[in-house]
Amino acid sequence: MAQKGKFQAIKGTRDLLPPETELWNWVESTAREVFGTFGFGEIRPPIFEPTELFARAVGGETDIVSKEMYSFAENPDLGLLEEMRGYAINMFDLYKENADPGFFILAVSNLLAAVNLRERAGEVGIDSNSRSGCDQLEHLLEKLPPYDWSRPSPTIGENESALLTQIFFRVQLLTFSDRVSLRPEATASVCRAYIEHNMNQWPAPVKLYYLGPMFRRERPQKGRYRQFYQIGAEVLGGTDAPGIDAEVIEMVMTFFAKLDLQGVQLEINSIGHNAPECRRGYVEKLRAALVEVKDNLGEDSRKRIETNPLRVLDSKLEHEQAIIATLPKIGDSLCGECKGHYAEVKRQLEMRGVAYRENWRLVRGLDYYMRTTFEITAQGLGSQNAVCGGGRYDGLVELLGGPPTKGIGFAIGEDRLILSLLEARKEAASGEERPASGRVGCDVYIAWLGAKAQATAIAAARKLREAGLRVELPAVEQKFGKALGQADKLGAKYALILGEDEVASGQWTVKRLADGLQEKMAAGEVAEYVKQKK
Ligand code: ATP
Numbered sequence: 001m002a003q004k005g006k007f008q009a010i011k012g013t014r015d016l017l018p019p020e021t022e023l024w025n026w027v028e029s030t031a032r033e034v035f036g037t038f039g040f041g042e043i044r045p046p047i048f049e050p051t052e053l054f055a056r057a058v059g060g061e062t063d064i065v066s067k068e069m070y071s072f073a074e075n076p077d078l079g080l081l082e083e084m085r086g087y088a089i090n091m092f093d094l095y096k097e098n099a100d101p102g103f104f105i106l107a108v109s110n111l112l113a114a115v116n117l118r119e120r121a122g123e124v125g126i127d128s129n130s131r132s133g134c135d136q137l138e139h140l141l142e143k144l145p146p147y148d149w150s151r152p153s154p155t156i157g158e159n160e161s162a163l164l165t166q167i168f169f170r171v172q173l174l175t176f177s178d179r180v181s182l183r184p185e186a187t188a189s190v191c192r193a194y195i196e197h198n199m200n201q202w203p204a205p206v207k208l209y210y211l212g213p214m215f216r217r218e219r220p221q222k223g224r225y226r227q228f229y230q231i232g233a234e235v236l237g238g239t240d241a242p243g244i245d246a247e248v249i250e251m252v253m254t255f256f257a258k259l260d261l262q263g264v265q266l267e268i269n270s271i272g273h274n275a276p277e278c279r280r281g282y283v284e285k286l287r288a289a290l291v292e293v294k295d296n297l298g299e300d301s302r303k304r305i306e307t308n309p310l311r312v313l314d315s316k317l318e319h320e321q322a323i324i325a326t327l328p329k330i331g332d333s334l335c336g337e338c339k340g341h342y343a344e345v346k347r348q349l350e351m352r353g354v355a356y357r358e359n360w361r362l363v364r365g366l367d368y369y370m371r372t373t374f375e376i377t378a379q380g381l382g383s384q385n386a387v388c389g390g391g392r393y394d395g396l397v398e399l400l401g402g403p404p405t406k407g408i409g410f411a412i413g414e415d416r417l418i419l420s421l422l423e424a425r426k427e428a429a430s431g432e433e434r435p436a437s438g439r440v441g442c443d444v445y446i447a448w449l450g451a452k453a454q455a456t457a458i459a460a461a462r463k464l465r466e467a468g469l470r471v472e473l474p475a476v477e478q479k480f481g482k483a484l485g486q487a488d489k490l491g492a493k494y495a496l497i498l499g500e501d502e503v504a505s506g507q508w509t510v511k512r513l514a515d516g517l518q519e520k521m522a523a524g525e526v527a528e529y530v531k532q533k534k
C-alpha cells in the first residue's frame with residue numbers, strides 16, 4: 001500500500017497532475033479560442049474580495065453565503081475582536097434557547113475588556129463608530145443588576161430581557177475589521193470590476209470571460225470539490241435583446257461541440273422578473289399551493305415554503321416528484337414582457353440551430369437571476385451532472401452600486417467538464433492501455449555516450465526543441481541499453497542515438513521505438529524526419 005506522507009491536500013482540494021493537466025490546458029485554450037471568436041476578452045479578477053460583495057450579490061440567505069464561504073478578517077489583530085464579537089452573538093442565540101444569560105453578559109464584558117486592553121497597548125486603531133458603540137455598551141452593561149454566579153439560571157425580568165436585547169443589537173452593529181472571502185463564484189467580481197473601471201463607457205455590450213478557481217465549503221463528492229474551477233463569461237451593458245441570450249448559449253454549445261463533449265443537454269426556462277404581476281405573484285401562488293400539500297413534503301422543502309419556495313422545484317427527492325408535478329407553473333404567471341422575451345429567446349435559439357428542452361422547474365440557486373435561465377448537463381457524471389449554469393441578471397450591477405445595467409452570463413464547472421471528457425475517453429479506449437501517470441509525452445529521447453557526444457547532444461536538443469519537438473536529454477551518461485529502456489518508460493516515440501561514430505561522421509542514428517526501425521541521416525534532417533512521421 002502506498003505510504004501516506006505527513007501532509008496531504010486539504011479535504012475537498014486536489015492536485016491536478018500530468019498527463020491530465022494537458023487536457024485541462026487544451027480545454028482552456030479551446031475556451032479562449034472559441035470565446036475570442038465571439039468577441040470576448042479575458043478578465044482576471046482577484047481571488048479574494050470583500051465578503052460584503054458576495055453577501056450582496058449572491059444573497060445572504062443562500063447556502064453559499066451563510067455557510068460555504070471561506071472568510072477571514074483582513075487584519076488579524078482586529079480579527080480576534082471580530083471572533084469575540086461572533087462568540088458573544090452565539091451566546092445570545094443560546095440564551096434565546098434557554099441557556100444562562102450570564103454567558104452572554106460575560107462574553108460582552110470580555111469583548112469590551114479586550115478592546116480596551118488592545119487600545120491601551122496601542123496595538124489597534126478602532127474606528128470612531130465602533131468606539132462609540134463600545135462606550136454605549138459599557139453604559140448598558142452598567143444598567144444590568146450585578147450578576148450572581150452562585151444562582152443557577154436566574155429568572156430574567158422584562159426589563160433585563162429588553163436590556164439584553166438592546167445589548168445584543170449594539171454588539172451586532174460593531175465592526176472591527178473588514179472581512180474578506182475567497183470567491184465562491186466570479187460574476188460578482190466581474191460586476192464590481194465593471195463599475196470600478198467605468199466600463200459603462202466602453203463600447204456596449206462589454207463581453208468578458210474568466211477562468212480560475214472558486215471556493216465553497218461543500219460536502220466533497222464526485223464532481224463536487226471545495227476548490228473547483230470555473231470557466232465563465234458575462235455580457236454587460238447594452239440591450240437585453242433576446243438575441244444576446246441566444247448567442248451566449250450558442251457560444252457555450254459551440255465550445256462543448258469543439259471539445260466533443262458527449263450527451264450534452266440544454267435546458268432553458270424563464271423565471272420572469274421581480275414584480276407583483278410577474279415572479280412575485282407566482283411565488284405567492286406557489287407558496288399557497290405548497291401549503292396545501294405540505295404534509296407530503298420532506299423537511300427541507302417544508303422549510304423552503306417560507307424562505308424560498310422556488311427552490312422546492314429544485315428538489316431531487318423521489319417522493320416529492322409527483323407532488324411537484326401538480327404545482328402551478330411559472331410560465332402561466334409571467335408578465336407580458338417576460339413572456340415575449342422568452343418566446344423570442346426560443347425563436348433565436350432555433351434560428352441558430354441550438355437544440356433545447358424547456359424545463360419549467362429550472363431555477364437558479366443564486367438570488368440575482370431573472371428571465372432567461374439555463375443549465376447544461378453532460379454524460380458520465382452521476383448525480384452531479386450539471387456542467388454549466390447561467391442566466392440573466394439585469395439588476396445586479398445596480399445592486400452593487402453601479403448604473404442600471406443589463407447582464408447575462410454563465411459558469412461552466414471545469415472539473416465536471418473534464419471528468420465527462422475523461423469518462424468518454426475511457427469508454428472509447430476500453431481495452432487499450434491508458435497513459436501512465438506522470439507521462440507528459442516525449443517525441444525524442446537523446447541517448448548519448450561519451451564526453452564529445454554530450455556537447456553534440458546539447459546542441460541537438462536545442463535544435464529539436466526550437467522545431468517544437470518534446471525532447472528529453474539525460475543529464476548523465478547512460479549505457480545505450482539503459483537509455484533505450486528509459487525512453488520506453490517515458491513513452492518516447494524516437495530515440496536519437498549519439499555515440500562516437502555518429503559524432504565523427506555527422507550521420508546520426510534515429511530509432512523508432514514502436515517497431516525498432518533504425519535509420520541513419522544527416523544531423524540537419526532529424527527534426528523534419530521526426531515531425532513528418534510523428
Ligand atoms: P450544483 O447544483 O451542482 O450545486 P450550482 O447551482 O451550485 O450547481 P453554480 O453556482 O451555478 O452551480 O455554478 C456553475 C457550475 O459550477 C455548476 O453547474 C457546476 O458545474 C460547477 N460547480 C458548482 N459547485 C461546484 C463544486 N463544489 N465543485 C465542482 N463544480 C462545481
Ligand code: MG
Binds near residue numbers: 365
Ligand atoms: Mg451548489
